[in-house]
Amino acid sequence: MKQKIKIYNTLSGKKETFVPIIQGHVGIYTCGPTVYREIHLGNCRTFIFFDLIVRYFKYLGYKVRYVRNITDVGHLEDEGEDKISKRARLERLEPMEITQKYTLDFHHILSVLNTLPPNIEPIATGHILEQIELIVKLIDKGLAYEVNGSVYFDLKSYIQRYDYGILSHRNIEDLIANTRNLKAQNEKRYTLDFALWKKASPKHLMSWNSPWGKGFPGWHLECTAMSTKYLGNVFDIHGGGIDLKFPHHECELAQALGISEKNPVRYWIHVNLLTIKDKKMSKSSGHLILPSELFTGEKSFSANLIRFFMLQSHYRSVFDFSIQSLLSAEKGFHRLMKYFTTLKRLIAEKNRGLSTFDVKDWIQRCYDAMNDDFNSPKLISHLFEAGNLIESFVKGKEFLDIYDIQLLHRNMRNFLTEVLGVNIPSDLTVNHKLIDLLLEIRKLVRKEKKWDISDRIRNELFHLGYSLIDNEDGSTCLNPNF
């Protein structure tokens, strides 16, 4: 691999050069959604980011195995009812109907956002046996204990052998001092112990047989079961939202380390939050925006644009969502697309001479941006730089040899579509002759200064998705609305 990628690893708190376990291969696991309602834009940010890195690894020629789970077991809320059951009751559906419905919704949204599907998408309820096996192993190793049909992770025993808190960088004394008292706590030997298996009450619909009676798996266990099953006891990258860092990922790490005696993950990547008005977006609080609200509505935005917009901020920064910044991204995006369209036209021209711009150096700067902890905003700024270059070329302020034009075009296209995953709107898909006829008519009526007719043609075409622009020389160009 020619490009050396640096990744900020939560485990070490530093940027580290990425070295895969098996050369040329990379295994990535990310925590997928709990499918009890629609995913919101904050969720989308995380999935779009991991799509970016999967795409980049692929672009560099890595063989990627990307595993992203679906959590379809509801985890308990304070009232003792889990989220999926609660939603099922509210929507008057079976729990399985709820998970099916929102799994489909999740797939739909992610596909509209042009994310590549994972190579494996395991489902929590499809891995109950694996989870039970892990619990048995933990009990055998003295790292878990059963109480009244529930099984808990034995943290006191764990910390005699390993450090707890290495991922989220907390020390155990602080954790003890600040742990809340919850109802289930009286069953636990130690306040920080967490559930691996919970006994189900008779009315609990989603439950399975186990050596400890009917119950359901604990929150953290499914990810350990599914990640290690498909990626091995030690794999390259584990990711998720920053809000999963503690306790979820910390517990996952403890479980896996306890079972295999190996640190399970080489690089932990956490995506920062998407906020609105500087407050975290979250499903449970209801403070959120759904992607569908942006796709439809009075002023709608394309999924393409939303993707571009999200990638304009670095994944480790908090990103505050606002319509205003989305609008400014939209303008910039249109301009960039216009530059690219111009560039496409230039490929046909056979210029010979000495280029005044170092395209190869520009390409390497694009790679460098991505290599530096997946800095997509910086990559985008380079794309704009290329856009400005194209303008300067057209005006004769810069010169590019035909080979450089082709090189620039190929790389700009690839970085946009293959790496950033942004679709470039294709050329006109309508009947050219019909359009030409309309333009011809419009030209005639304009000569006669029948502005109402000419404006009507322009407006109608705009609603059909095309922008008419009258040029200074009397010609008119037609572009798709990006």
Add this chain to the structure above:
RNA sequence: GGCACUGUGGCCGAAUGGCUAGGCAAAGGUCUGCAAAACCUUUUAUAGCGGUUCGAUCCCGCUCUGUGCCUCCA
């Protein structure tokens, strides 16, 4: 309360021990039936106070601010 992270121009957002991306917006101008666009030119920034350094926005300390995690969360 504990532990983290953050603070860059009017807005969004990069980067960096010395020459500081990009986008949007703003102002003036060119063009124009109108519209939109485009183009040219221009302006504005590193929360505060100390310290290290020849030099800090970048490193260190303190203060203030905001946010996150500590409970389900991407």
